Amino acid sequence: MDDPVLLTGAGGNVGEAILGGIGDEYDWRLMFHSPPADEPDHEYLVGDVTDDETVQAAVDGVSAIIHLAGDPRPSAPWKSVLSNNIDGTQKMYEAAVEHDVERFVYASSNHAVGAYETDERTPEMYRPNDEFRLDGTELPRPGNLYGVSKATGEVLGRYYHDEHGIKVCNVRIGNLTEGHPPIDYERGQAMWLSYRDCAHLHECTLEADYDFEIVYGISDNERKYYSLERAKDVLGYEPMDNSAEWDGDERVDAN
Amino acid sequence: MDDPVLLTGAGGNVGEAILGGIGDEYDWRLMFHSPPADEPDHEYLVGDVTDDETVQAAVDGVSAIIHLAGDPRPSAPWKSVLSNNIDGTQKMYEAAVEHDVERFVYASSNHAVGAYETDERTPEMYRPNDEFRLDGTELPRPGNLYGVSKATGEVLGRYYHDEHGIKVCNVRIGNLTEGHPPIDYERGQAMWLSYRDCAHLHECTLEADYDFEIVYGISDNERKYYSLERAKDVLGYEPMDNSAEWDGDERVDAN
Numbered sequence: 001m002d003d004p005v006l007l008t009g010a011g012g013n014v015g016e017a018i019l020g021g022i023g024d025e026y027d028w029r030l031m032f033h034s035p036p037a038d039e040p041d042h043e044y045l046v047g048d049v050t051d052d053e054t055v056q057a058a059v060d061g062v063s064a065i066i067h068l069a070g071d072p073r074p075s076a077p078w079k080s081v082l083s084n085n086i087d088g089t090q091k092m093y094e095a096a097v098e099h100d101v102e103r104f105v106y107a108s109s110n111h112a113v114g115a116y117e118t119d120e121r122t123p124e125m126y127r128p129n130d131e132f133r134l135d136g137t138e139l140p141r142p143g144n145l146y147g148v149s150k151a152t153g154e155v156l157g158r159y160y161h162d163e164h165g166i167k168v169c170n171v172r173i174g175n176l177t178e179g180h181p182p183i184d185y186e187r188g189q190a191m192w193l194s195y196r197d198c199a200h201l202h203e204c205t206l207e208a209d210y211d212f213e214i215v216y217g218i219s220d221n222e223r224k225y226y227s228l229e230r231a232k233d234v235l236g237y238e239p240m241d242n243s244a245e246w247d248g249d250e251r252v253d254a255n
Numbered sequence: 256m257d258d259p260v261l262l263t264g265a266g267g268n269v270g271e272a273i274l275g276g277i278g279d280e281y282d283w284r285l286m287f288h289s290p291p292a293d294e295p296d297h298e299y300l301v302g303d304v305t306d307d308e309t310v311q312a313a314v315d316g317v318s319a320i321i322h323l324a325g326d327p328r329p330s331a332p333w334k335s336v337l338s339n340n341i342d343g344t345q346k347m348y349e350a351a352v353e354h355d356v357e358r359f360v361y362a363s364s365n366h367a368v369g370a371y372e373t374d375e376r377t378p379e380m381y382r383p384n385d386e387f388r389l390d391g392t393e394l395p396r397p398g399n400l401y402g403v404s405k406a407t408g409e410v411l412g413r414y415y416h417d418e419h420g421i422k423v424c425n426v427r428i429g430n431l432t433e434g435h436p437p438i439d440y441e442r443g444q445a446m447w448l449s450y451r452d453c454a455h456l457h458e459c460t461l462e463a464d465y466d467f468e469i470v471y472g473i474s475d476n477e478r479k480y481y482s483l484e485r486a487k488d489v490l491g492y493e494p495m496d497n498s499a500e501w502d503g504d505e506r507v508d509a510n
Contacts, residue, residue, distance in 0.1 A: 082341065090333055090337075145345075148407070152406075155410075159400065
């Protein structure tokens with residue numbers, strides 16, 4: 001791509017994983033909510049996704065958007081997710097179609113489907129031999145209002161794709177950690193996403209050909225209950241990590 | 256039910272159909288957005304769904320809510336549906352769980368899935384022998400921002416059901432008309448909902464036993480592309496009307 005790729009929410013850990021892995025592969029424009037502590041290596045701006053002027057300036061001239069910005073707290077109050085996540089995402093989409101942006105990658109979340117983890121299914125569903133799988137075709141089932149806002153972001157993408165033709169990929173991001181997977185936390189190990197898999201997956205979302213997708217963003221964990229089929233088939237995602245290769249903070253089965 | 260049933264958006268045509276058909280069957284509390292022209296036959300209040308005090312007063316002491324209020328225009332701007340439909344519905348659910356309301360019937364819309372009506376499928380899908388069916392298990396696919404807001408209302412219901420146990424029924428209402436079905440409008444005939452079927456369906460949503468449902472609210476039209484299976488099986492819905500029984504504004508095949 002010749003035109004820059006806009007990365008919103010660039011100060012968060014997903015942004016850090018992406019820039020750490022594929023920071024040299026694209027011409028980035030970063031959008032931060034607060035001024036970054038260190039001078040970024042890329043063009044950047046600071047502002048709020050609910051502010052029209054900032055959004056216009058951010059989107060003008062980019063070929064693609066990776067939209068990570070929003071209130072990332074699973075316990076965030078309704079007022080905040082309504083404004084930052086729902087309204088902010090709509091504003092970003094509206095600007096994207098106005099500026100003929102080709103593709104929009106949306107950071108959805110495991111919380112959009114968190115309530116599938118019922119008392120009857122857990123903890124068995126977090127274990128290697130359990131066959132329960134979510135594959136992105138299921139209806140949203142959020143476990144909190146943050147998850148409601150993420151499911152709404154996906155629906156906004158469906159609308160903007162259908163109505164305006166923009167390519168949309170929703171990535172239901174799992175439990176992203178740098179280094180080792182979560183310790184003593186079966187659920188986190190099941191939905192672990194390593195930094196390098198996160199970066200590679202987002203590179204796939206910028207390169208692959210698709211119309212509208214909902215994929216799960218996790219490593220190829222033995223414990224997984226999210227299917228990686230769409231991500232592999234449509235995006236060409238080839239995850240390198242698996243939480244089963246770790247014992248606590250030590251890698252025991254090197255890749 | 257001994258406690259009243261709250262009907263919001265009581266001044267609209269869905270409210271009119273419900274009250275016209277089952278107005279005598281329940282102890283109603285009506286909520287209007289603007290003062291009604293004629294004195295209602297039931298207890299009522301006037302106010303906005305985004306106003307906390309009005310919502311608290313409306314919900315206190317009711318056994319069930321039929322939530323019709325919101326901006327009903329398919330072309331409504333984002334700002335309006337964000338506030339009136341999305342935020343208003345969340346406020347109503349929040350009050351419902353706070354006041355231990357047993358069930359919440361939500362007026363969703365055919366517009367939550369309007370973009371399934373693609374150029375390739377139409378107009379064939381509106382015709383009697385076409386086999387395309389939506390049944391409520393498909394992902395939302397709104398054709399406008401109003402539809403996005405309705406899909407979000409459904410997801411809010413999923414969350415409040417899963418988290419708080421309130422019974423939730425989402426009714427994707429079709430094309431409601433009093434008297435004859437739409438004329439020279441195949442789509443409208445396919446998703447026609449007669450006034451009496453509308454009233455009966457809503458009675459079913461107040462009486463049946465269910466957890467969380469998404470059903471289509473249409474008459475038993477020969478042209479239909481919405482399945483009535485869930486409404487019939489779970490709610491006991493027995494529609495009496497069918498747009499094929501009409502030739503323009505005349506009933507030709509009386510029921």
